[in-house]
Amino acid sequence: xxxxxxxxxxxxxxxxxxxxxxxxxxxxxxxxxxxxxxxxxxxxxxxxxxxxxxxxxxxxxxxxxxxxxxxxxxxxxxxxxxxxxxxxxxxxxxxxxxxxxxxxxxxxxxxxxxxxxxxxxxxxxxxxxxxxxxxxxxxxxxxxxxxxxxxxxxxxxxxxxxxxxxxxxxxxxxxxxxxxxxxxxxxxxxxxxxxxxxxxxxxxxxxxxxxxxxxxxxxxxxxxxxxxxxxxxxxxxxxxxxxxxxxxxxxxxxxxxxxxxxxxxxxxxxxxxxxxxxxxxxxxxxxxxxxxxxxxxxxxxxxxxxxxxxxxxxxxxxxxxxxxxxxxxxxxxxxxx
Amino acid sequence: xxxxxxxxxxxxxxxxxxxxxxxxxxxxxxxxxxxxxxxxxxxxxxxxxxxxxxxxxxxxxxxxxxxxxxxxxxxxxxxxxxxxxxxxxxxxxxxxxxxxxxxxxxxxxxxxxxxxxxxxxxxxxxxxxxxxxxxxxxxxxxxxxxxxxxxxxxxxxxxxxxxxxxxxxxxxxxxxxxxxxxxxxxxxxxxxxxxxxxxxxxxxxxxxxxxxxxxxxxxxxxxxxxxxxxxxxxxxxxxxxxxxxxxxxxxxxxxxxxxxxxxxxxxxxxxxxxxxxxxxxxxxxxxxxxxxxxxxxxxxxxxxxxxxxxxxxxxxxxxxxxxxxxxxxxxxxxxxx
DNA sequence: AAGTCCTGTCGAAGCGCTTCGACAGCCTAT
DNA sequence: ATAGGCTGTCGAAGCGCTTCGACAGGACTT
Numbered sequence: 001x002x003x004x005x006x007x008x009x010x011x012x013x014x015x016x017x018x019x020x021x022x023x024x025x026x027x028x029x030x031x032x033x034x035x036x037x038x039x040x041x042x043x044x045x046x047x048x049x050x051x052x053x054x055x056x057x058x059x060x061x062x063x064x065x066x067x068x069x070x071x072x073x074x075x076x077x078x079x080x081x082x083x084x085x086x087x088x089x090x091x092x093x094x095x096x097x098x099x100x101x102x103x104x105x106x107x108x109x110x111x112x113x114x115x116x117x118x119x120x121x122x123x124x125x126x127x128x129x130x131x132x133x134x135x136x137x138x139x140x141x142x143x144x145x146x147x148x149x150x151x152x153x154x155x156x157x158x159x160x161x162x163x164x165x166x167x168x169x170x171x172x173x174x175x176x177x178x179x180x181x182x183x184x185x186x187x188x189x190x191x192x193x194x195x196x197x198x199x200x201x202x203x204x205x206x207x208x209x210x211x212x213x214x215x216x217x218x219x220x221x222x223x224x225x226x227x228x229x230x231x232x233x234x235x236x237x238x239x240x241x242x243x244x245x246x247x248x249x250x251x252x253x254x255x256x257x258x259x260x261x262x263x264x265x266x267x268x269x270x271x272x273x274x275x276x277x278x279x280x281x282x283x284x285x286x287x288x289x290x291x292x293x294x295x296x297x298x299x300x301x302x303x304x305x306x307x308x309x310x311x312x313x314x315x316x317x318x319x320x321x322x323x324x325x326x327x328x329x330x331x332x333x334x335x336x337x
Numbered sequence: 338x339x340x341x342x343x344x345x346x347x348x349x350x351x352x353x354x355x356x357x358x359x360x361x362x363x364x365x366x367x368x369x370x371x372x373x374x375x376x377x378x379x380x381x382x383x384x385x386x387x388x389x390x391x392x393x394x395x396x397x398x399x400x401x402x403x404x405x406x407x408x409x410x411x412x413x414x415x416x417x418x419x420x421x422x423x424x425x426x427x428x429x430x431x432x433x434x435x436x437x438x439x440x441x442x443x444x445x446x447x448x449x450x451x452x453x454x455x456x457x458x459x460x461x462x463x464x465x466x467x468x469x470x471x472x473x474x475x476x477x478x479x480x481x482x483x484x485x486x487x488x489x490x491x492x493x494x495x496x497x498x499x500x501x502x503x504x505x506x507x508x509x510x511x512x513x514x515x516x517x518x519x520x521x522x523x524x525x526x527x528x529x530x531x532x533x534x535x536x537x538x539x540x541x542x543x544x545x546x547x548x549x550x551x552x553x554x555x556x557x558x559x560x561x562x563x564x565x566x567x568x569x570x571x572x573x574x575x576x577x578x579x580x581x582x583x584x585x586x587x588x589x590x591x592x593x594x595x596x597x598x599x600x601x602x603x604x605x606x607x608x609x610x611x612x613x614x615x616x617x618x619x620x621x622x623x624x625x626x627x628x629x630x631x632x633x634x635x636x637x638x639x640x641x642x643x644x645x646x647x648x649x650x651x652x653x654x655x656x657x658x659x660x661x662x663x664x665x666x667x668x669x670x671x672x673x674x
Numbered sequence: 675a676a677g678t679c680c681t682g683t684c685g686a687a688g689c690g691c692t693t694c695g696a697c698a699g700c701c702t703a704t
Numbered sequence: 705a706t707a708g709g710c711t712g713t714c715g716a717a718g719c720g721c722t723t724c725g726a727c728a729g730g731a732c733t734t
Contacts, residue, residue, distance in 0.1 A: 001451075003720060014684045019722060026723095029682060046449030050390025051720035054689050059387060064434065068419065078415045082405065085436045094452065097401065097434040099422045112383030114338070115431065222619040249619050252589040256621035259596065282559040282586050284593035340690060351714045356692060363693095366712060388690035391719050 011039040063116035067123035083298025126192040140308035159319035164203030172210035175333035179242035221249020266331035288330040348376040400453035404460035420635025463529040477645035496656035501540030508579040509547035512670035516579035558586020603668035625667040
């Protein structure tokens, strides 16, 4: 293992000079810089991360806390995680992967040990038990998701309220009157992860303005659960012609069931999904959807965090504007209804 | 930030004693130990990761390199990553998330800087450019996946050869004669990620033994690509009654298309998927499948790595035995054929 | 000519921990 | 009683880096 001192000796300068070449914190003459850089190359020097962290009290690591559950919106999580990792690298940071398993202790451990300089939390609940800790510590953090109380916090999320509204508008504009929302699994609502509620609220209030009737039903993914949910919906509101689906795992089952019941999409029934574009384009019907901009969220989270680490940037709630893409799953409401 | 020295002072012992209490590397009297532990509690002490890494040349971090592409087998990747993270924690390690983006440079950077003590690589290609580096360094590593040459490497993977054979056997036993394999996207084969080939080889050789005719077609996921692929298959082999699907994104499209063509599953056509159980049970037909044991793979990889770090454990290729679960998508071949 | 300011470099201190060798005190074997 | 071996503790060195203050020498002022 090559050390700074060896590089210094090889280049005929002092250790501190090498350090300054590396960090650029003091001006160095061109000649010296080149000599040092050549030595670094030749010796294959890599600064030792531990020593660096110790001396500078900066680890250049961002901790990313992902939910432990692998049962929902997995592709979204993965995409965010990867966007976080790649964006972090472009700013010179590495990413430490924490699972929700440890809960608040993970926050304590990471901030206490100086393992990471900052954190990004995903899957934030409305009244998340990690939030008090975050507010108390002076370590910068960014949430992906929106808790009930955002004071003193920085959050990045899709504007789910507007998302719901957008869905309502689109269906209303097409002449639908009775619509059903297939929501996330009941567990999601119980955990009070806010996004599902926000979508629903946004949708409901716009629906009211536009004279739409809304029926909301949570749904575990999967064919069987969807079958039960769907038959209940049609029992209660036989005239339902529009669906908004927020649970990725319910999308295909819903399409399959509709087909099986002889209801054509989009001729008889329109379906909007709230999901990543990839899911929307790979479904058995190309789905009109509001995209969940996973990459964008990861990227923005990191950029905010880096800004904070650099002393720029303040607490802030960033809500990304939703975009609805019309594909083949929505159309005018059937004239009969 | 509380330091070791402060704890020592608070407990009335020397710094080294506190260190030994923490590490257990020397025997400490019960009284002293308790006193120190209480001080640690009261002061809320957390050892500084950087200092520790510097002094001990151990970071207690495992690097996990995940593929950058988010276009395929995402749930599997995510599940592995999470299993790696949680298993690592139980052994006292944290996980650093690297994306494939940096390529071999990431390996150099991490081993060179002592950022991590060991690495786990996912999505290994048959002739991966990172392998020479891994062989050269003395840092332990484990691959999830199987390269062409495994000498000097430790690998964990599903036994895809046996997986293919298992699929062939199951279909043959049910009386099918003509089967089609819907493979991964062409890009996967071009990259020479071995698992797809291995599945196919295993399947083909067992099929030959059992008198099955096999048609293999790679397929991008998605409805449209699947439609093209499927019609080609039936053009070429109208008597095809069995399908083996290895691409998660092709599963639902295939089911939808078969349904649309009036071919009932499993009465007219049988389908086996190679996918995580979750996908198999949430599909629109409960799929007979060979599970991809993502959690198990992540866990085993970490355990091997920890064994190596502890000086136990040698290079080794671990192939997990596949298990086929019969669900509702396979049945006897129609008697007419 | 002396004073002032840069620029580029160096030396040394210190970040918080681990670990080695030393050793005091006690117990046991002789 | 003495030597030898344990057990439990301490002090000090050092891990590889950053960073502060010092300062030599040249370029400007006045």
